[in-house]
Amino acid sequence: MVEALSEMHVEAARIQQEIQDHLGLRSADIVFEFSTLDGKVKLDLITINPKHNQAFLLHSETGSDKVDVLKKMLRYVQDYKEKENSYTIQWVAKGETELNTSYFRASNIMDALQKLYYGRDMNTITVFSVVLNPIS
Template sequence: MTPNDIHVESARIQKGIEDHLGIDGSLIFDYSQEGTTIKLNLITVNPRHNQSFLFHTEHGTDKLDALKKMFEYVKNYRERDSSYTIQWVSKEKEGQRELQTSYFRARNMYEALDKLYFGRELNSITVYSVVMNPSA
């Protein structure tokens, strides 16, 4: 595959992920090198309160491999992970101490909290409740 083909394929897969999630323009594909593998953090940005959260992390042999694995996860995550509702308040913005509600898919409560706190200091958010939602 030529570099141009890789870029075109990457763009196609990223668009597929956005379409499948129904999140247009509010996703960040964050790549980093971890030893001999590429780590892809898929981050969502909530336009209502302008906060970003980790959606999922995948590892691959290269960026395209990690992206393909992410797309496979996105296609099946509702069947694999439980749904959680977390109510929280940000301590970062003075005067904006409004209770926020965010929803996460995770294997357990701790993973849901890790997704909430991703890229933040632990004391930057106060969590008021974590509830596992009933499965339909």
């Protein structure tokens, strides 16, 4: 039992590293947030932009356990650029004057905005534009 649990942790760590490497992010710029919902494991993959120190949702997945949900997330990051649209969002944080530009992959504009607002009060960010980027 303990050995199987240890193997699961090693496998989970390996997959997390593979996701991080695939995205080209430093460990300080990515957060794997696990929670349990209705007996399933939910993973919110959060990225932190070092320029303006804001955290945004990259993607959420659910699975039967930690390794299962990490495998699903790895598959997502390996092919999300081919499956989802690219959006550019220009925004300003409340109390600041600098216009920030962030890029999101999402299936539609509402999903892109949900990723921007993830984990924060909607009144803390003013959105100036959301643009669907041309397909390259």
